Amino acid sequence: MEIVRDERKEFAILVGIDYKKESLFSFEDSISEVKELAKACNIEIVSLLTQKKEKPETGTYLGTGKLRELKEIIDNYEVDYVIFDNELSGIQIRNLEEYLETTVLDRTGLILTIFASRAKSREGKLQVELARLQYEKPRLIGLGNILSRTGAGRLARGQGESQLELDRRQISNKIHEIKKELEEVKKHRDLQRKQRRRNNIPTVSLVGYTNAGKSTLMNYFMDLSTRDIAENKAFVQDMLFATLDSFSKKITFEDNKSFILSDTVGFVSKLPHSLVEAFKSTLEEVIESDFLVYVVDISSKNYEHQLKVTQNVIKELEADSIPFIVVYNKIDKISDEILKERGNIATNFIDISALNGIGIDKLIETIKKNIFKDEVEVELLIPYSDGSVTSHLQNSRSISKIDYRDEGTYLKVVLKNSELSKYEKYFFH
Ligand SMILES: Nc1nc2c(ncn2[C@@H]2O[C@H](COP(=O)(O)OP(=O)(O)OP(=O)(O)O)[C@@H](O)[C@H]2O)c(=O)[nH]1
Ligand SMILES: [Mg+2]
Incomplete structure (x- = not known):
């Protein structure tokens, strides 16, 4: 030929x-x-x-x-x-x-x-x-x-x-060197993560098979974010392994609540163990997340297998105890008939289209329910003499109502359960 x-x-x-x-x-x-x-x-x-x-x-x-x-x-x-x-x-x-x-x-x-x-x-x-x-x-x-x-x-x-x-011994030395270098990078990453923890910002990671639409979903969320709109979008392409470096952004909703969203490297069948090992530090974003979104391409005829591969890698990363939701993405690509016939392997799932926004509201609701669940909305009346408390809350919390009254500033604000005692004296009855 x-x-x-x-x-x-x-x-x-x-x-x-x-x-x-x-x-x-x-x-x-x-x-x-x-x-x-x-x-x-x-x-x-x-x-x-x-x-x-x-x-x-x-x-x-x-x-x-x-x-x-x-x-x-x-x-x-x-x-x-x-x-x-x-x-x-x-x-x-x-x-x-x-x-x-x-x-x-x-x-x-x-x-x-x-x-x-x-x-x-x-x-x-x-x-x-x-x-x-x-x-x-x-x-x-x-x-x-x-x-x-x-x-x-x-x-x-x-x-x-x-x-x-190089002979094996030299390779072993090189492996040792690279591991040491990676440790250094990891230290920096750990520092950033600790900082986030200190700020009490919950983290969510998008995980899933390569080409499932994780980066597209990431970009959708970035467009929704009311703050920190970045010019740099995640790279989206119809190809395997478009994303290699994990990419995190702070997403803020209209009610001022924020979380960190991470886009991660995609998985593939028969993924070499050495790669999972090598990528562990990048995937630490996943391991330390408060919530995971498993993105599955429902238009692929292998979607069940792809979800299984994802679940297996998550298990290998020991991240399988983290609460999660399965999202069946690219719902716009398949007919209602096919949708009805699909095998139901996940009990908690949402059908979405990261391309045109179908189902995203429901996804946001689920994410909120899971990551902000130890929070409660309270009414406070803070005297003007404690103005610093008011401004601290204004800068860092989700405030749905603010009113300047004779006695002080009235706030309807979301607090963590653990913080309630700290603000108890300002409770408005
Ligand atoms: N029709 C349709 N296409 C989508 C949807 N979401 C993503 N795509 C397309 O699917 C392809 C892969 O999307 P990506 O967002 O790059 O997928 P990924 O999961 O980040 O892939 P990797 O980075 O390779 O792991 C692109 O061509 C997207 O335009 C969707 O909801 N509907
Ligand atoms: Mg990607």
């Missing part, structure tokens, strides 16, 4: 073994997703080779017959990579590259490549580098040799950087 070559594009053969294990996420779904992952790396899949098999071969992943078939396809197509829809062991990669004389990438390698190209902040870059080194370490057996012999493509694992030639 003649392939029209695009300068920036690279080409690959995709290989997958159908184990028939996951009922919610079929083999075909997994294959389409890995195609999307390749697309995000600017790699086009020109041929697909699949095999039904109980379990892969330890040494070469594929059986001898399939391996020969694959080699023939490679010779015909002249591809840059062979991509496997799974995580391969170091031995498997070495054997496959030796036999196929082509760079072999697995699912994890692809995900890491996307992350590496998208990371912007110093922290993001460090986290990706850490994940990559952790992934490389057990796969380092003599790879430098093979890569130089096969004339590896642009995305040779480790992106052809000198890390590949």
Whole structure:
């Protein structure tokens, strides 16, 4: 077959073994997703080779017959990579590259490549580098040799950087260094979080599968906010892993109540453990949240699986005891019939459209109920001699009514239950 070559594009053969294990996420779904992952790396899949098999071969992943078939396809197509829809062991990669004389990438390698190209902040870059080194370490057996012999493509694992030639001990040292650097960044983050705690501002995080619409929802909330309208919006794109750096903004409602909303990195099936580990500090926003919003793309036929992946990662982060609501997003994209037929896997959910605002009122109500639940609205009468108390409340609390009377300032204000005793003497009866 003649392939029209695009300068920036690279080409690959995709290989997958159908184990028939996951009922919610079929083999075909997994294959389409890995195609999307390749697309995000600017790699086009020109041929697909699949095999039904109980379990892969330890040494070469594929059986001898399939391996020969694959080699023939490679010779015909002249591809840059062979991509496997799974995580391969170091031995498997070495054997496959030796036999196929082509760079072999697995699912994890692809995900890491996307992350590496998208990371912007110093922290993001460090986290990706850490994940990559952790992934490389057990796969380092003599790879430098093979890569130089096969004339590896642009995305040779480790992106052809000198890390590949480093031995494991050096990699361990590097991992140690990066972890130390990340600790420093984390200290700064912790400080910011403590500051927020001191100010009593509750935090909410948007979590969910990649491309579910978290950043779109974040932007919707930013538009609603009556204060701190930022010019910088979250980056929204119809692609996998548009967001890598978590992004937090203070959102203030009309009644003056505020909370911090965080947009976070999206999850994906078979997310490498090393990445979850590496991203833990970014995801600490999630761990320390008062409330979580699980964003699910209801228009995806795999939405149940995607919610499950989200729940699993949340569990891995030990954030599964945080109160949450499931929002089924992109409701504008599906018909009422489909909506009726959906399996009901979440008991507390809201249908929304982050694009046109359907259901957002209900979502706001739910968020408020959960994060401001230990608050109560009271009436106070503060003498003018205690003007500083009045101005403190005016600056920091939600005030629904204010009236300047002869005896002092009358305020209808929201207080935390724990603060009631402090203001008791001003209670208006
Ligand atoms: N029709 C429709 N499209 C939506 C809706 N919400 C988001 N989208 C689209 O879905 C795509 C992904 O949206 P993002 O907000 O970038 O998704 P995300 O969850 O932040 O994705 P990652 O950052 O990759 O994890 C974009 O093309 C959005 O315009 C919605 O309610 N309806
Ligand atoms: Mg995003």
